[in-house]
Amino acid sequence: MHIEELTRDASLHFLAGSSLGRLACANQSQPYITPFYFVYHDQWIYSFSTIGQKIEWFRTNPLACVEVDEITSPQEWTSVIVFGRYEELAKTTDGQAPREIPIERHEESTKSIADQDARNLDFKLLQQRKLWWEPGYSRTVLHGTPRPLEPVYFRLSVDEISGHWATLE
Protein backbone atom coordinates (compact mmCIF):
# COMPACT_ATOMS: atom_id res chain seq x y z
CA MET A 1 0.00 0.00 0.00
CA HIS A 2 1.22 3.45 -0.88
CA ILE A 3 0.06 6.39 1.19
CA GLU A 4 0.68 9.84 -0.19
CA GLU A 5 -0.03 13.20 1.34
CA LEU A 6 -2.29 15.52 -0.59
CA THR A 7 -1.16 19.07 -1.08
CA ARG A 8 -3.22 21.80 0.53
CA ASP A 9 -4.71 22.67 -2.87
CA ALA A 10 -5.58 19.04 -3.59
CA SER A 11 -7.13 18.71 -0.13
CA LEU A 12 -9.24 21.84 -0.68
CA HIS A 13 -10.25 20.55 -4.11
CA PHE A 14 -11.38 17.26 -2.60
CA LEU A 15 -13.29 19.10 0.14
CA ALA A 16 -14.96 21.41 -2.40
CA GLY A 17 -16.09 18.40 -4.42
CA SER A 18 -17.67 16.74 -1.40
CA SER A 19 -21.04 17.40 0.18
CA LEU A 20 -21.23 14.69 2.84
CA GLY A 21 -18.76 14.54 5.70
CA ARG A 22 -18.46 13.80 9.36
CA LEU A 23 -18.27 16.57 11.90
CA ALA A 24 -16.87 16.27 15.41
CA CYS A 25 -17.22 18.51 18.41
CA ALA A 26 -16.02 17.96 21.97
CA ASN A 27 -17.43 18.54 25.41
CA GLN A 28 -14.45 18.73 27.71
CA SER A 29 -12.44 15.79 26.44
CA GLN A 30 -15.41 13.72 25.15
CA PRO A 31 -15.62 13.83 21.34
CA TYR A 32 -18.88 13.42 19.42
CA ILE A 33 -19.36 12.74 15.69
CA THR A 34 -22.31 13.32 13.40
CA PRO A 35 -22.63 12.95 9.65
CA PHE A 36 -23.53 16.22 7.94
CA TYR A 37 -24.06 17.78 4.55
CA PHE A 38 -22.19 20.95 3.72
CA VAL A 39 -21.00 23.30 1.02
CA TYR A 40 -17.44 24.54 0.88
CA HIS A 41 -16.91 28.11 -0.25
CA ASP A 42 -13.85 30.34 0.05
CA GLN A 43 -12.16 28.90 3.15
CA TRP A 44 -15.46 28.19 4.93
CA ILE A 45 -17.66 25.14 5.28
CA TYR A 46 -21.36 26.10 5.34
CA SER A 47 -24.11 23.97 6.78
CA PHE A 48 -27.13 23.92 9.03
CA SER A 49 -28.60 21.72 11.67
CA THR A 50 -31.54 21.55 13.99
CA ILE A 51 -30.91 22.26 17.65
CA GLY A 52 -29.33 19.31 19.37
CA GLN A 53 -26.32 18.03 21.24
CA LYS A 54 -23.88 19.07 18.51
CA ILE A 55 -25.06 22.68 18.50
CA GLU A 56 -25.14 22.83 22.29
CA TRP A 57 -21.60 21.53 22.52
CA PHE A 58 -20.34 23.89 19.80
CA ARG A 59 -21.82 26.85 21.64
CA THR A 60 -19.59 25.96 24.58
CA ASN A 61 -16.53 24.86 22.60
CA PRO A 62 -16.23 25.99 18.96
CA LEU A 63 -13.29 23.70 18.11
CA ALA A 64 -14.33 21.39 15.28
CA CYS A 65 -12.97 18.65 13.08
CA VAL A 66 -14.42 17.76 9.69
CA GLU A 67 -13.51 14.58 7.86
CA VAL A 68 -14.44 13.77 4.26
CA ASP A 69 -13.41 10.64 2.47
CA GLU A 70 -13.85 8.19 -0.35
CA ILE A 71 -13.15 4.68 0.86
CA THR A 72 -12.99 1.70 -1.45
CA SER A 73 -11.16 -0.71 0.84
CA PRO A 74 -8.67 -0.63 3.73
CA GLN A 75 -5.93 -0.17 1.12
CA GLU A 76 -7.64 2.25 -1.26
CA TRP A 77 -8.97 5.46 0.16
CA THR A 78 -8.75 9.22 0.26
CA SER A 79 -9.35 11.14 3.47
CA VAL A 80 -9.20 14.86 4.16
CA ILE A 81 -9.19 16.35 7.67
CA VAL A 82 -10.04 19.94 8.56
CA PHE A 83 -9.46 21.61 11.90
CA GLY A 84 -11.55 24.73 12.33
CA ARG A 85 -13.93 26.71 14.47
CA TYR A 86 -17.70 26.74 14.62
CA GLU A 87 -19.38 30.06 13.95
CA GLU A 88 -23.13 30.43 14.18
CA LEU A 89 -24.95 32.62 11.69
CA ALA A 90 -27.76 34.87 12.83
CA LYS A 91 -31.27 34.62 11.43
CA THR A 92 -32.20 37.32 8.95
CA THR A 93 -34.35 37.34 5.87
CA ASP A 94 -37.23 35.26 7.21
CA GLY A 95 -38.63 38.22 9.13
CA GLN A 96 -37.23 37.21 12.47
CA ALA A 97 -34.77 39.37 14.28
CA PRO A 98 -31.32 37.89 14.66
CA ARG A 99 -31.44 36.03 17.91
CA GLU A 100 -28.79 36.12 20.53
CA ILE A 101 -25.98 33.75 19.91
CA PRO A 102 -23.87 32.90 22.92
CA ILE A 103 -20.62 32.65 21.07
CA GLU A 104 -18.00 35.19 21.98
CA ARG A 105 -17.19 36.24 18.47
CA HIS A 106 -20.82 37.17 17.85
CA GLU A 107 -20.87 39.75 20.61
CA GLU A 108 -19.41 42.48 18.46
CA SER A 109 -22.27 44.55 17.10
CA THR A 110 -20.43 45.21 13.86
CA LYS A 111 -20.37 41.49 13.23
CA SER A 112 -24.11 41.15 12.73
CA ILE A 113 -24.09 42.52 9.19
CA ALA A 114 -21.36 40.14 8.17
CA ASP A 115 -23.30 37.38 9.88
CA GLN A 116 -26.39 38.19 7.87
CA ASP A 117 -24.43 38.14 4.64
CA ALA A 118 -22.85 34.86 5.63
CA ARG A 119 -26.18 33.33 6.54
CA ASN A 120 -27.72 34.44 3.25
CA LEU A 121 -24.73 32.97 1.44
CA ASP A 122 -25.08 29.76 3.44
CA PHE A 123 -28.77 29.41 2.52
CA LYS A 124 -28.09 30.24 -1.13
CA LEU A 125 -25.22 27.77 -1.38
CA LEU A 126 -27.20 25.01 0.28
CA GLN A 127 -30.12 25.63 -2.08
CA GLN A 128 -27.85 25.63 -5.13
CA ARG A 129 -26.38 22.32 -4.10
CA LYS A 130 -29.82 20.94 -3.24
CA LEU A 131 -28.72 20.31 0.32
CA TRP A 132 -31.67 22.21 1.63
CA TRP A 133 -35.14 20.81 1.36
CA GLU A 134 -38.60 22.34 1.37
CA PRO A 135 -40.41 22.83 4.69
CA GLY A 136 -43.00 20.28 3.65
CA TYR A 137 -40.34 17.62 3.66
CA SER A 138 -38.41 18.84 6.59
CA ARG A 139 -40.96 18.42 9.35
CA THR A 140 -39.35 15.96 11.66
CA VAL A 141 -41.38 13.38 13.48
CA LEU A 142 -39.44 12.00 16.42
CA HIS A 143 -41.10 9.32 18.52
CA GLY A 144 -44.37 10.01 16.75
CA THR A 145 -44.38 13.65 17.82
CA PRO A 146 -43.85 16.34 15.21
CA ARG A 147 -40.81 18.36 16.16
CA PRO A 148 -40.57 21.90 14.85
CA LEU A 149 -37.65 22.41 12.54
CA GLU A 150 -35.45 25.10 13.98
CA PRO A 151 -32.57 25.34 11.59
CA VAL A 152 -29.35 26.74 12.95
CA TYR A 153 -27.08 28.01 10.22
CA PHE A 154 -23.41 27.78 10.88
CA ARG A 155 -20.07 27.76 9.19
CA LEU A 156 -16.72 26.25 10.04
CA SER A 157 -13.43 27.95 9.30
CA VAL A 158 -10.84 25.92 7.47
CA ASP A 159 -7.90 26.73 9.75
CA GLU A 160 -5.86 23.63 8.93
CA ILE A 161 -6.44 21.11 6.19
CA SER A 162 -4.54 17.95 5.33
CA GLY A 163 -5.22 14.90 3.23
CA HIS A 164 -3.90 11.48 2.40
CA TRP A 165 -4.68 8.93 -0.23
CA ALA A 166 -3.78 5.27 -0.30
CA THR A 167 -3.46 3.00 -3.29
CA LEU A 168 -2.46 -0.58 -3.90
CA GLU A 169 0.98 -0.88 -5.39
Next chain:
Amino acid sequence: MHIEELTRDASLHFLAGSSLGRLACANQSQPYITPFYFVYHDQWIYSFSTIGQKIEWFRTNPLACVEVDEITSPQEWTSVIVFGRYEELAKTTDGQAPREIPIERHEESTKSIADQDARNLDFKLLQQRKLWWEPGYSRTVLHGTPRPLEPVYFRLSVDEISGHWATLE
Protein backbone atom coordinates in the same frame (compact mmCIF):
# COMPACT_ATOMS: atom_id res chain seq x y z
CA MET B 1 -39.03 13.30 7.07
CA HIS B 2 -39.54 10.91 9.93
CA ILE B 3 -36.73 10.38 12.41
CA GLU B 4 -37.01 7.43 14.73
CA GLU B 5 -34.75 6.36 17.53
CA LEU B 6 -33.26 2.90 17.30
CA THR B 7 -33.47 0.69 20.35
CA ARG B 8 -30.22 -0.30 22.01
CA ASP B 9 -30.51 -3.78 20.47
CA ALA B 10 -31.16 -2.37 17.01
CA SER B 11 -28.21 0.00 17.40
CA LEU B 12 -25.92 -2.87 18.45
CA HIS B 13 -27.21 -4.93 15.52
CA PHE B 14 -26.41 -2.12 13.11
CA LEU B 15 -22.96 -1.70 14.66
CA ALA B 16 -22.28 -5.45 14.46
CA GLY B 17 -23.20 -5.46 10.78
CA SER B 18 -20.81 -2.61 9.98
CA SER B 19 -17.09 -2.74 9.42
CA LEU B 20 -16.30 0.84 8.40
CA GLY B 21 -16.89 3.73 10.74
CA ARG B 22 -15.45 7.00 11.87
CA LEU B 23 -13.57 7.29 15.12
CA ALA B 24 -12.99 10.48 17.07
CA CYS B 25 -10.55 11.29 19.83
CA ALA B 26 -9.86 14.62 21.51
CA ASN B 27 -6.78 16.46 22.66
CA GLN B 28 -7.98 18.87 25.30
CA SER B 29 -11.07 20.24 23.58
CA GLN B 30 -9.88 19.72 19.99
CA PRO B 31 -11.63 16.74 18.35
CA TYR B 32 -10.05 14.68 15.58
CA ILE B 33 -11.77 12.15 13.26
CA THR B 34 -10.38 9.29 11.22
CA PRO B 35 -12.15 6.61 9.22
CA PHE B 36 -11.40 3.12 10.50
CA TYR B 37 -12.28 -0.53 9.98
CA PHE B 38 -13.37 -2.54 12.97
CA VAL B 39 -15.09 -5.67 14.21
CA TYR B 40 -17.72 -5.55 16.91
CA HIS B 41 -17.77 -8.42 19.39
CA ASP B 42 -19.51 -8.71 22.76
CA GLN B 43 -19.67 -5.06 23.83
CA TRP B 44 -16.27 -4.19 22.35
CA ILE B 45 -15.13 -2.68 19.08
CA TYR B 46 -11.81 -4.21 17.93
CA SER B 47 -9.42 -2.58 15.53
CA PHE B 48 -5.81 -1.69 14.90
CA SER B 49 -3.85 1.22 13.58
CA THR B 50 -0.32 2.27 12.91
CA ILE B 51 1.23 4.74 15.31
CA GLY B 52 0.05 8.25 14.63
CA GLN B 53 -1.81 11.23 15.99
CA LYS B 54 -4.91 9.22 16.88
CA ILE B 55 -2.98 6.70 18.99
CA GLU B 56 -0.93 9.44 20.63
CA TRP B 57 -4.06 11.36 21.55
CA PHE B 58 -5.85 8.24 22.85
CA ARG B 59 -2.89 7.43 25.09
CA THR B 60 -3.45 10.77 26.79
CA ASN B 61 -7.24 10.79 26.70
CA PRO B 62 -9.06 7.45 26.17
CA LEU B 63 -12.51 9.00 25.61
CA ALA B 64 -13.72 7.98 22.16
CA CYS B 65 -16.71 8.37 19.87
CA VAL B 66 -17.50 5.97 17.05
CA GLU B 67 -20.04 6.76 14.36
CA VAL B 68 -21.35 4.29 11.78
CA ASP B 69 -23.95 5.12 9.21
CA GLU B 70 -25.71 4.37 5.97
CA ILE B 71 -26.62 7.56 4.21
CA THR B 72 -28.74 7.67 1.09
CA SER B 73 -29.71 11.34 1.18
CA PRO B 74 -30.24 14.14 3.72
CA GLN B 75 -33.68 12.66 4.39
CA GLU B 76 -32.85 8.95 4.31
CA TRP B 77 -30.17 7.71 6.64
CA THR B 78 -29.27 5.59 9.63
CA SER B 79 -26.61 6.67 12.09
CA VAL B 80 -25.38 4.99 15.25
CA ILE B 81 -23.19 6.71 17.84
CA VAL B 82 -21.06 5.00 20.46
CA PHE B 83 -19.36 6.64 23.41
CA GLY B 84 -16.60 4.51 24.86
CA ARG B 85 -13.04 4.29 26.02
CA TYR B 86 -9.88 3.35 24.18
CA GLU B 87 -7.95 0.39 25.51
CA GLU B 88 -4.66 -0.67 23.97
CA LEU B 89 -3.87 -4.37 23.65
CA ALA B 90 -0.38 -5.64 24.38
CA LYS B 91 1.71 -7.50 21.81
CA THR B 92 1.90 -11.24 22.35
CA THR B 93 2.09 -14.20 20.05
CA ASP B 94 4.47 -12.76 17.48
CA GLY B 95 7.46 -13.44 19.71
CA GLN B 96 7.77 -9.93 21.02
CA ALA B 97 7.35 -9.17 24.67
CA PRO B 98 4.34 -7.12 25.53
CA ARG B 99 5.53 -3.58 25.47
CA GLU B 100 4.71 -0.98 28.03
CA ILE B 101 1.50 0.79 27.42
CA PRO B 102 1.08 4.14 29.12
CA ILE B 103 -2.59 3.78 29.83
CA GLU B 104 -3.58 3.62 33.46
CA ARG B 105 -5.78 0.56 33.16
CA HIS B 106 -2.88 -1.46 31.77
CA GLU B 107 -0.74 -0.98 34.84
CA GLU B 108 -2.32 -3.85 36.71
CA SER B 109 -0.13 -6.90 36.20
CA THR B 110 -3.14 -9.21 36.30
CA LYS B 111 -4.51 -7.37 33.30
CA SER B 112 -1.79 -8.50 30.91
CA ILE B 113 -3.21 -11.99 30.47
CA ALA B 114 -6.61 -10.60 29.65
CA ASP B 115 -4.90 -8.17 27.30
CA GLN B 116 -3.19 -10.99 25.49
CA ASP B 117 -6.45 -12.85 25.09
CA ALA B 118 -8.11 -9.71 23.87
CA ARG B 119 -5.34 -9.00 21.40
CA ASN B 120 -5.47 -12.53 20.05
CA LEU B 121 -9.23 -12.20 19.72
CA ASP B 122 -8.79 -8.85 17.97
CA PHE B 123 -6.34 -10.32 15.45
CA LYS B 124 -8.54 -13.37 14.86
CA LEU B 125 -11.67 -11.29 14.38
CA LEU B 126 -9.94 -8.93 12.01
CA GLN B 127 -8.62 -11.86 10.00
CA GLN B 128 -12.02 -13.53 9.87
CA ARG B 129 -13.59 -10.35 8.58
CA LYS B 130 -10.72 -9.78 6.15
CA LEU B 131 -9.96 -6.45 7.73
CA TRP B 132 -6.37 -7.40 8.19
CA TRP B 133 -4.08 -7.71 5.22
CA GLU B 134 -0.86 -9.54 4.55
CA PRO B 135 2.46 -7.87 5.38
CA GLY B 136 3.30 -7.81 1.68
CA TYR B 137 0.42 -5.45 1.08
CA SER B 138 0.71 -3.50 4.24
CA ARG B 139 4.09 -1.87 3.76
CA THR B 140 3.29 1.77 3.72
CA VAL B 141 5.19 4.18 1.52
CA LEU B 142 4.73 7.73 2.71
CA HIS B 143 6.43 10.48 0.73
CA GLY B 144 8.39 7.86 -1.18
CA THR B 145 9.92 6.46 2.01
CA PRO B 146 8.89 3.01 3.21
CA ARG B 147 7.46 3.33 6.68
CA PRO B 148 7.55 0.29 8.92
CA LEU B 149 4.15 -0.98 9.83
CA GLU B 150 3.83 -0.95 13.59
CA PRO B 151 0.32 -2.11 14.24
CA VAL B 152 -1.22 -1.05 17.49
CA TYR B 153 -4.12 -3.26 18.48
CA PHE B 154 -6.85 -1.62 20.46
CA ARG B 155 -10.45 -1.99 21.46
CA LEU B 156 -13.15 0.48 22.40
CA SER B 157 -15.75 -0.20 25.03
CA VAL B 158 -19.35 0.35 24.08
CA ASP B 159 -20.36 2.36 27.14
CA GLU B 160 -23.28 4.16 25.52
CA ILE B 161 -24.89 3.50 22.18
CA SER B 162 -27.74 5.26 20.44
CA GLY B 163 -29.09 5.34 16.93
CA HIS B 164 -31.51 7.14 14.69
CA TRP B 165 -32.92 6.51 11.28
CA ALA B 166 -34.68 8.90 8.98
CA THR B 167 -37.10 8.11 6.19
CA LEU B 168 -39.18 10.09 3.77
CA GLU B 169 -42.84 10.08 4.72
